[in-house]
Amino acid sequence: MRRGRSTWNRFIRPAIGRAYVRIKGGNREPSWILWEIILPMIMIASVIWAYENMGAPPIFKGFVILGGAMMSYWYNVLWGMGRTLYWEKETGNLELFLLSDSKLPGLLLGMALGGMFNTSIRSLAVILLGVYVFKAQFILDTVPIALLIFFLTLVALYGLGLGLSGLHVVYGRMGVRINEALDEPIMFLSGQYYPITSFPLLLQYIAGLLPLAIGLDGVRRALLLGEGFNQLYLHVIILMVLTVVFYLLGLRMLNKLVEIGRRDGRLILRWL
């Protein structure tokens, strides 16, 4: 009983508290939401018109819209956790969190949940606009399997984000630079604007290690090609395995990096 209450106080409550701040902060100004829908739409529109100009089949519109919508989770959930933690460090809040009894993974869960909520509002709007403006067509019968794959992708991203957030805490600006350097390779390997089946086999295997690539491929197959659980069970299994592996590795990496931060006095170091 005591253990249960302790977990609640140290893990779940910080998560709820931090998610509330991120949701409230991210949506307090309606015009921000509008901008954050319009800006990705500009890129999505550009790629859709590029495809149209090259005479691509209409199904590519759906590929691009889903790619644009899901890629936001990579930036806002996974790196959102790290970046927010970096800013907490810069503004002096991180030392308060670390001094309190809260667990850091709980705090990061809150950041991830807040990021997921905020991104979902924007991504949903992007998809609806895509349907309305570009007449993209999706198959709705397979929505449940698409949602399952989507959910597993987000959980796996949280696990991966745990470890990568540690980079921001310990290495500060270098962590930000690593984040920036990884953006384009991830965009490419996840197949943001095209199916990963067009990759050579070796690249497909490498992409298979990324939850976003598997998740995006699964959601696309479900919503654009109408594939059900029988065709997509491998996606589900891979994502479940990645979730467990990334969570364990991420937690270990985070603890190790925080330990390094404590040892080298980097946890309260700012502007570096």
Add this chain to the structure above:
Amino acid sequence: MAIVKWFRRFKAAVWLTWKEQSNWTNPIIYALYTSITPFFSVLVYAYIYIAIAFLSGLVDLNRAFYLVSGVALYNFIGSGLYGLIWTVHSEREHFRTLKYTYLAFPSLHLYLMARSFYQFIVGLIYTIIMFVVGLYLTGYPVYNLNPDVIEVIILIILGYIWSSQLGIMVAGSSIFSSEYGPLISEAVGGILFLVGAVLYPVSALPPFIRPLSNLFPMVEWMELMRHALNRNYMVSNIGQLHSMLLLKTIIYVGIAIIYFRIVEKLTREKGYLEATLHH
């Protein structure tokens, strides 16, 4: 002597940007680091073409050249533009040094130009990497290019002038808003990508958006750059494109100088140099 002073100031700001951007790291490591982004960025867009060729069998090397050259050249403009506008945001919000810069450096306009110069150089390196890698990936015969080197250099200088002045205007506007500064920079970059003949010609846009492309010298610059890089790429009314590019560049420089003077005056009056959102 004035010109010597001018260059000394310019060089100091460029050096500062290099140090800040490279985070005081080893230049070789930084060079490797900076080559990751353009390499994968061009893969993302080249695969738009490759995916169609792979799945639908539609192969058109002229379209491959258009797409790859567009994305590569956009990086030159985009990198400089983002870098310039982001300077205001990062110096005021993140490092809170804009007010000290303003006190120490004789001209904020020159300072921003110099800070962006470094970004344009990085953007140029991006462009070269993306162009070569992209053409190789899409199977375009590089030996067919036959570029006019002098024209390419002149156009790069013109591109730097007009886009840095556009950046000055946008950066000036972003001083008035801590909240919307980064969004404004992304929006301008996005609009240039959308209407600037980057991935497709302006004729592929819906008719109601096309007039927007006339506001920027981007289309003329893109088309002339493509022609200068590849003589087989035909453009109609080349003389008109040259004069329009030159005219728009002159207009941009004039408006940017006047606009930034007004902005600077208002900024000092209202105390915006140190107005932060406190992230």
